[in-house]
Ligand SMILES: Nc1ncnc2c1ncn2[C@@H]1O[C@H](COP(=O)(O)OP(=O)(O)OP(=O)(O)O)[C@@H](O)[C@H]1O
């Protein structure tokens with residue numbers, strides 16, 4: 203991570219820079235605003251450590267200028283003892299965190315590690331997005347919430363490995379989508395992605411479905427047939443709803459995973475298979491193990507890496523983005539949601555997760571008359587859902603906040619720095635709030 207230290211006091215500057223370099227960070231330093239901006243313009247700095255109080259350009263101003271150059275830069279503000287009393291104030295300055303003088307180096311390290319983690323995650327996520335974009339894959343994954351960023355970051359890492367992955371999540375959270383994404387990001391992306399829905403295969407045909415059969419192996423087997431394992435060779439095999447796999451096949455699957463060998467039904471011959479197995483379930487496999495319905499050894503074999511997809515109600519920030527995405531996909535004409543109807547959606551807990559939201563949008567697109575979706579156009583359970591713990595007051599405050607932001611943006615021709623200034627908040631907070639209220643320039 204490239205770090206720029208800006209401080210007018212030489213001692214402090216040298217101590218911090220020296221400490222960072224000793225810790226293996228790539229640290230640069232500047233004694234004031236102009237010098238800092240010059241360095242910032244010539245090097246891909248990811249984090250700045252800023253003295254808040256400097257003669258000439260102070261820390262706030264300098265950070266604002268840096269954000270104009272790179273809005274994604276991270277910052278830790280170093281302030282005089284007791285001068286910044288709340289984390290909110292620091293947020294308003296657009297910094298990620300702050301440290302008081304004299305700087306406690308252990309504290310500094312802890313904060314650095316936190317930011318380093320964020321930076322690594324951001325890099326993974328942009329790599330995922332770049333891959334999807336560059337190869338123009340028919341896969342679109344929407345999600346900008348911290349939970350989804352974390353998920354995409356681990357997917358990026360997991361995809362590069364050869365291990366089995368267990369994808370867990372409630373119905374409709376996107377388990378299949380994530381399985382496809384893992385395959386697409388993996389070194390096996392050119393080979394097939396083969397899917398088996400374990401809940402949909404009749405029990406007596408299961409073995410043949412997975413491993414294939416020889417001619418005459420059973421009544422009706424008039425032809426030799428390859429199973430899904432063979433079809434997935436060099437690629438990935440996705441076993442959806444793996445909790446439904448019958449016990450007798452669980453041991454055969456275990457063997458295929460351990461020995462990388464299978465045999466077709468009606469044949470004694472072993473065939474080598476090179477397949478990466480991905481599995482998904484919305485059941486609690488551990489519980490199935492405890493109930494004796496799922497082999498424990500298979501469970502551990504499958505659970506080498508695991509991914510938990512959070513339910514939509516735990517990442518509500520993604521709802522407006524998903525709405526836009528589905529509107530674009532399903533609506534032949536431009537339609538938008540009124541603030542009230544969007545707020546109804548955001549409050550709804552979506553037990554059916556993304557799929558349920560997708561169906562709501564499909565329905566709305568066919569039913570709505572004009573170009574504006576109002577609460578009346580939504581299913582009744584969404585219109586009348588009262589989020590617990592959210593009284594009328596907070597709703598009104600939200601509405602007032604939204605109005606004020608819209609007004610400020612209009613007044614300043616949508617120049618966000620000026621609108622933020624006039625509201626007395628940082629641009630970063632403004633952007634966050636615009637996202638929260640789904641405010642976009644129309
Ligand atoms: N993050 C996302 N971005 C865009 N579309 C999504 C996202 N997550 C899910 N979807 C869409 O929602 C629908 C449900 O996703 P998917 O089939 O992958 O869920 P699932 O977890 O496998 O559901 P089930 O448990 O019912 O099998 C699909 O149409 C999918 O494209």
Ligand SMILES: [Mg+2]
Pocket residue numbers: 377378442
């Ligand atoms: Mg599924």
